[in-house]
Amino acid sequence: MPTELGARLRARDPAAVAQALNLIEDARPAKREAASALLAELEARGGEALRVGVTGAPGAGKSTLIDALVRELRARKKTVGIVAVDPSSQKSGGALLGDRLRLRSGAADDGVFLRSMAARDRLGGLSAATRAGVEVLASAFDVVFVETVGVGQSEAEVMHLVHSLVFVAQPGAGDSIQFMKAGLIEVPDVFVVNKSDLGAMAERTCSELQGGLGLNDAGADGWTPPVLLASARDAKGIDAVVDALYAHRHHLAETGTLRARLDRGRLAWLVTALRERYGSYGVEAIGGVEAVEAHFATNRAQTFPEILSVLSNEIEAALGTT
Amino acid sequence: MIRTYSGHSSAEQSNELYRTNLAKGQTGLSVAFDLPTQTGYDSDHPLARGEVGKVGVPVCHIEDMSALFREIPLDKMNTSMTINATSNWMLALLIAVAERQGVSPSALKGTTQNDIIKEYLSRGTYVFPPEASVRMTADMIAHTVDEIPGWNPVNVCSYHLQEAGATPVQEIAYSMATALALLDAVASRDDVSDEVIPRVFGRISFFLNASIRFVEETCKCRAMTKMWEEIGRERYGITDPKLLRFRYGVQVNSLGLTEAQPENNAIRIALEALGVTLSKNARARAMQLPAWNEALGLPRPWDQQWSLRIQQILAYETDLLEYPDIFEGSVVVEQRTNELIEQSREEMQKVLDMGGAVAAVENAYMKQRLVESQSQRLQNIETGDQTLVGVNAFTEGEESPLTAGGSLASILSVDESAEREQIERLEAFRSQRSQSDVSSALQNLHDVVNAGGNAVPPSIRAAKAGATTGEWTDTLRKIFGEYRAPTGIVVREGGEASEMTSSVRKRVDEVSQTLGRRVKLLVGKPGLDGHSNGAEQIAVKARDVGMEVVYDGIRLTPAELVKSARDEGVHAIGLSILSGSHSVLVIDVLDGLREAGLGDLPVIVGGIIPEDDALKLKAAGVRHVYTPRDFDFTRIMGEIVETVAEAAGLDNEAGGGAATSNAD
Structure with a gap:
């Protein structure tokens, strides 16, 4: 869903850029949610x-x-x-x-x-x-x-x-x-x-x-x-x-590698982010890097934060049941 | 020779001041230029705003220079000009004015400071990159050695190195390395013959500092005298003892002058003056003493007179001048002197090994060493390891009648109309000159310099044609480019943090957590004042207590600072100003922030700011004003964190909220 901030960014308003950067650096839970939403919006637009x-x-x-x-x-x-x-x-x-x-x-x-x-x-x-x-x-x-x-x-x-x-x-x-x-x-x-x-x-x-x-x-x-x-x-x-x-x-x-290159980056980030949260053990719990890669490849429509959230839930579920 | 460093407001007013001082028995002139003049901007340039006539006299063109020396015969005067990046231009203007007075340029006597290396390390009024600047200096040396034999084209300044924190060894080593860089640049020129080099060597003089450790300073002067002679003999093959003589003038230390109990400074100044005069074989040729209230603002004529009296008492009342060198045969002085020589040689060799002073500016080596020494000094004052009477010891006492009646009573304030009037004169001057003469003279300057020729003769032509300081500098900026010196801030983990530092760190962590991201501080210097030491020390300390510090450097317009604050998303802004232009510039920053919708961003100001101005700034919205009296940087950091917390609407958990808890 387009946000007001996203619209101002696309309109190249420097004050909005500063505001968005402050937001994505903010570690408070409510702000992180807003930041994820904003990033999802920006990435979708590519x-x-x-x-x-x-x-x-x-x-x-x-x-x-x-x-x-x-x-x-x-x-x-x-x-x-x-x-x-x-x-x-x-x-x-x-x-x-x-x-x-x-x-x-x-x-x-x-x-x-x-x-x-x-x-x-x-x-x-x-x-x-x-x-x-x-x-x-x-x-x-x-x-x-x-x-x-x-x-x-x-x-x-x-x-x-x-x-x-x-x-x-x-x-x-x-x-x-x-x-x-x-x-x-x-x-x-x-x-x-x-x-x-x-x-x-x-x-x-x-x-x-x-x-x-x-x-x-x-x-x-x-x-x-x-x-x-x-x-x-x-x-x-x-x-x-x-x-x-x-x-x-x-x-x-x-x-035709423009998109693939950034995708590869997103995948690497995804793995790093999951490891940071749950450790290698957590990533292994849902089938390791290959599984993440597979999910990424088959859910291209999903934005990065969405994928992160889906896989996080999977890992938490997997860890919770063991 | 006795003189005081002075000049302010306008050429007319400075001329009046000079003539008064000469009538009082002063025997030479020392001209202070304002910052736009020093950094090559005309008085109406946006960066000059608030700076015109503040720390010296504005000189934009030949009429300004002419007014400055009205009724002062240039052939009878020894004129010292504190000018560096634009020194070729100021000399050109002086030559043009001399000719107007009917004085042959060859009869001029005096000194241009012209030590560009220390500008990168301490004072900050450089314009061009180091190599180009050294070339310009070599131009002037090559020109004056035959044309103006009574001129000292270069005055190598160890003074500013000490102000930037240099230890005696660093002061000796880096100033000697600077002199070698200039001499080598001259020696390698095609238009300078080898026979001239001894005379060039003989014309290089030094400008030293004298701290309160006056015994060591005596040894320092002796050490430099010996080293200089040794360098002359060994490196340049000079044998004439007259040419080998280490000639130096002194301004005693300003760094140690305190804002607290400022009357004590008069005693400090007298003791420091002793350090550079006691040893006859290494005695200063000329001495400038700062005024006792320099840390408070611009001194008045009476304050300068008091400093003049110190020199007169030393010279005419004491028996100092009646004896040969009183340290001959002193084992203690000899030993300390030799230690200094040995360590300085070693440090100088380090600089030479990395390619000399220019290379050691570009790679920030010398600057880093100075910043380290300065941090150490400040830490010693904070912990009390170094005693400063009235500051960290013996702070209680009777109120001084000298500063009674408000601080404004004890300093001279520059009339705010000075800037406007100077700009009016500049505009009038521009409208009556021949534009085509100016253009062709500037084109000639460009062509000559671009082809590698000596910049002085075409500069003299441009001076006579009516070019301005800004035009001259812009012409050369096009050839050489502008330069920003490395800061020398070394990112290095310190030792154990003090208890106080640890507690501020903890608070920074807390506030950062509540803010959602780490406390971020912008530190920068608006205006043209290039003394970045204070700002750099604040930046280092802020990082040390856990803040993220955006260091924005020097020569910033208020608009640039506002943009930096917005782009970087900082939580507070620290502005450092030492030139006396704080009122205009700080208000401009505050206005700019409001316009950008950042009116709530706390602004903190540090610098030499009189109490009444501090009140005005606070009334305008500045949260804190710090002056040299506030030596405890850790406490300052603690206050900045609380200011950030307060601005963000967070509670003061540290419990210092007495002011708000008295509501009942």
């Missing part, structure tokens, strides 16, 4: 927004790159929403969210919306709110960026939220090598070697990445991840990155 994840080691220049991309996209008359995730303190639960410092280009522009989020209890990973936040922003903006710190598990998680994952490499920092060693080379769809103003060092990093990718080897999905040189500082190569993002999205649409 926003057309281009969703992009941006990841890379701290200091690689993710924020400055996004800042430059925002400028380019604004010049192309696209509106942009951004979720920036920073780690939380394990001791105090507090967090320092400093992304607005570097993402200045939308500071006074209502066509740009930035929400900083703390990773909360998820070590370097994404909170459930991040996922919901992307849905909210995707309903009101043309392009949505998700910025996460760190090379590791968060890539795999963020991949499920977006159409394209950009890996930002710092020239000469060796993080690209680490990245390849970690076996994550297949995850990103676009590689950007930022700070191309560093010259030879940037080009070397570029070749390393291309080498690691296996030159011109298209992946199983027929997409060859481009390795692009860019300089956020000098605004060079930025347009090519934007072009690559649209090209990748076009590729997904062409190959």
Whole structure:
């Protein structure tokens, strides 16, 4: 059922975006219900927004790159929403969210919306709110960026939220090598070697990445991840990155994998959410991941919160009877 | 040489002040510019609102500079200008005015501060990225070394490092690394010959700080004197002892001046002045003393006169100047000095190893070390490990007759009409100048700088043609871009939390639970004041007690702050302002919030804010106003949490509700 908030989101009212994001972060039971309803509504509509994840080691220049991309996209008359995730303190639960410092280009522009989020209890990973936040922003903006710190598990998680994952490499920092060693080379769809103003060092990093990718080897999905040189500082190569993002999205649409990609993400989230609530034991009680997958595949019309609620009931029933 | 740092409201009024001070026996001028001038904005730019004439004089064009030096013969004056990002432009204006006075530029004597590195670390009035800024500085050095031999193009400031929390070792190491970055930049230029380098070295002076630990400060000055000579000999092969001399001026510490019992500051200032004059071999060449009531607001002429008297008593009444260096042969001073040298060398080498001062700005290394030291210092004051008389010890006492009759009686307030009048003058100036001359001069500036040429000569041309400060800076912004320095806030888990911190954490958790999400605080600085240390410390502390802190940084318009607050969905806003422009900017933020439907969002203000202004701000809706008197950050956090709880209509479970329980 369409809500007033949902309607205001689709009308791109920034105050409504802020309100919706506050709602989806709210842990109070009544609010969670309202949030689920809102998300169900948004997912059913399936926003057309281009969703992009941006990841890379701290200091690689993710924020400055996004800042430059925002400028380019604004010049192309696209509106942009951004979720920036920073780690939380394990001791105090507090967090320092400093992304607005570097993402200045939308500071006074209502066509740009930035929400900083703390990773909360998820070590370097994404909170459930991040996922919901992307849905909210995707309903009101043309392009949505998700910025996460760190090379590791968060890539795999963020991949499920977006159409394209950009890996930002710092020239000469060796993080690209680490990245390849970690076996994550297949995850990103676009590689950007930022700070191309560093010259030879940037080009070397570029070749390393291309080498690691296996030159011109298209992946199983027929997409060859481009390795692009860019300089956020000098605004060079930025347009090519934007072009690559649209090209990748076009590729997904062409190959009919646009929806499948996000579905895969939803499935992964579903399993994680159920495990968080009931543990692996609970998920096993209804037949394990395969059963969840099967339910997901046969109930495509159901929204994510609906599926979650149905399976939760099943698990509770199963656990209650044993 | 004796001078006081001054300038305010307008060029005319500052000129009057200068001439009065000169008549009183002051022997040089130290010009303070307002923040728009320092950051390259004309007085009518939106970001200049509320800042014009506040912390110094506004200089937008040649007529302003001309009025500033009316009836002051530039060839007889030693003029020190506290200017950095726009220093090439201010020097260009000064040269243009000198020529008008019939004075040859080569006869000019004085100093431009021009230490851009410390702007990224502490003061915040940078405009361009570090590399471009260092190049501009090198331009000025290369220009003045032959053209204006009496000019000190650079005054490397360890002063602001100490204000940002630097330990003596950090102060020495980072200021030396800064000097090396500038010298190396000059030495690598094609238009500077190797023979000139010793003279360039000889023209670099320093601007030091002097804290209340005056014995250690004496050792610091001796250590720097030795290190500088050593660097000159070893790195640049200089042998002339005159050129190797470590020349420095001093402004004594403002960080330790207290708002509580402000009369004590006069004694602190006198002791700090001793620290940099006691050792003859390492004695300051010039000394500026702050006014006793600086922590309360802008000092009046009488307050400045009192500081001048301190210097005069030291110089003319005491026997300080009658002896050679009184520490010759002192084992204790020698040992402490050597320790400082050794540790500073090590720290400086660290910076050099990562690529020098520019690299250590970009990767935030130096800034992080300073923020750490500052946090430590604040913690020591909070726990009482460091004594501040009148603040955390000996707080009871008689009321001071100096501050009786309300705080406004003891400070100078800038006439609110100053900004409007300055803008009127600017508009009148623009309408009478030759637009085509200005355009072609600015185009020339662009072309020369873009091609890698020296920025000073085309800047002089633009000054004469009638270009404005904003136009000059915009021309270069197009080439170099604008820069935001990293904050240096280090996300690091501290040690055991104190009992007080733990209890605030618990309260933050409770309130967060009731709110449905974690308490989220926006911290930012409206206006042009770049002193971000206070805001950064608040951000660190807020995270430490468990809040999610959106740190929005410096140079924000009220509209940007309102947008941040809305987009981020924060529960409260903390604004930090040290420039005296709080009234206008805070009211603008409050108005903006109301318009955005966020009128209930609590706003908290911190900074140098006189008591009467604080009352006005509270009347306008600000929940709390904190000043340097409020050193207990944990208590501040506790109050912010309660304010958030109150705004959300939650009960104060902590039980401090005396004010409301008296209803019967």
